[in-house]
Amino acid sequence: MTQITPMSLRGEWKELETSNIYTVTAPDDPLLSFLTVVNNPAKGDRREYEVKSGPEGQIQLQPLFHKDTTGTDTLSDLFLDYSVPGRIIWYSYTTGKHKTWQYMLQVWNTTVVQLTPEAEDAAFRLVMRKLTGDLIAKVTVEPGTNWRDARKLMVPGLRPLLSKKLAFVSPLGEVLTQAHDQRPLSDILGCEVAEPSEPRVVEEWRRFQ
Known part of the structure; x- marks a missing residue:
């Protein structure tokens, strides 16, 4: 089964629904197990989140509520989208809404x-x-x-x-x-044991499509 770790999400991502940019950074303290996400840092938007390990190895996006947040974000679980390289989906069981993130790969003439x-x-x-x-x-x-x-x-x-x-x-x-x-x-490759069948999280995600 494919296993994604929080550390493998470091980098810049674009949310396809809103075109927002998210920068996922590693914590300064190597003993910490979460990553910080800053939404649209170039625009001074300081809405922040944590990427952390949840139950049964699931990766979760936890909003950190500050005075400048809208308060509309909820805890979301990560699902891989194997149809497009570098694409993940955050799904909230609370609201039934999802966010599609695309890794911002930038390579030219390659x-x-x-x-x-x-x-x-x-x-x-x-x-x-x-x-x-x-x-x-x-x-x-x-x-x-x-x-x-x-x-x-x-x-x-x-x-x-x-x-x-x-x-x-x-x-x-x-x-x-x-x-x-x-x-x-x-x-x-983000895997402990690769199996020929699709991961359970992909089968679960299809129920929401």
Whole structure:
């Protein structure tokens, strides 16, 4: 089952319903388990939220009510939208409303390679696709393989594209660089055990569509 952690949500996001921009930042104290979200920081909008782990490993968006908030936000649960890379949905069971966030990936003159996990029997595979969804290649790896070694294993499957400038993107839209070299694939892909079937949260989300 795919497992997303609060730390994997760091970066800038755009809410598709309102075009609001959200910046998710890590806490200054490494012992803290939540992230702070600031809505439209460029406009001086200080509506803030916390991203934290909830019951049964669910990720939740908790509004922090300050004097400049409208007070209309409620606790929301995160659901992944696998139809578009880097897209998540926050759903409030209290109001029945949702917010769609798209990761603000900015790469120009670059061929984007979307990475996803796949499991079949005891094998763990790293799947490489174009943003159109077309399959590029698959490579069998160990979940604990770090990003530096994984890139070496990907070379044969990527050979037709090696003349181009490539950008590798995690399931949440995070652009992977050499700064990620020591991170294991299980962390980068946001999964503990990848299964061929869709995660439970996706099946639950479909009930609200």
